[in-house]
Amino acid sequence: xxxxxxxxxxxxxxxxxxxxxxxxxxxxxxxxxxxxxxxxxxxxxxxxxxxxxxxxxxxxxxxxxxxxxxxxxxxxxxxxxxxxxxxxxxxxxxxxxxxxxxxxxxxxxxxx
Ligand SMILES: [Zn+2]
Numbered sequence: 001x002x003x004x005x006x007x008x009x010x011x012x013x014x015x016x017x018x019x020x021x022x023x024x025x026x027x028x029x030x031x032x033x034x035x036x037x038x039x040x041x042x043x044x045x046x047x048x049x050x051x052x053x054x055x056x057x058x059x060x061x062x063x064x065x066x067x068x069x070x071x072x073x074x075x076x077x078x079x080x081x082x083x084x085x086x087x088x089x090x091x092x093x094x095x096x097x098x099x100x101x102x103x104x105x106x107x108x109x110x111x112x
Contacts, residue, residue, distance in 0.1 A: 004033075045085045045092070051111045053092070057083050059109035070099055079112060080104070 004015045007024035008031060015024050022033045045053040048062050058081045065074040074096065083104075084093040090103035 043087065045106045047109050047111045048107055049110055053083065053085060053106060053109075053111060055084055058112040059083055059092070059104075060112045061104070062108055062110050065104070065108060067099055067102060072098075074099060074102075080109065083109075 004017065004022060006013050007015050007027060007029055009029040010024060010027040012024050012026040014026060015022050017023075017033060018030075020033060021030045023030050047053055047059060053059065058079060061074055061076055061078040061080065063076045065076075067074050078096065080092075080094045080096055082094070085091060085106075086093050086103070088103075089105070091106050092104040092109065093101070094104060095101050
């Protein structure tokens, strides 16, 4: 028995290979077997409360943060609009009035 993945649509274990495709006989779903399973474990971004964040979300900073290169602190409670999620230690790209473009950590924001 090969260890083919279950059908992503109906979770059937009776999937089989047809060329480069995987086929589910139960629901007829076909998908590519070449995509690594790590793609299913897509990165998710969560705010301080564990809510999922998405590109374009508005968030509120939950604590005073030091901003590299800025003379003043970014105050807790500051609203940040239209965030962009990125990979990295600071995983949110954003623009904040008075500060300009900067990066935040998702653990220090709350979905607004
Ligand atoms: Zn299926």
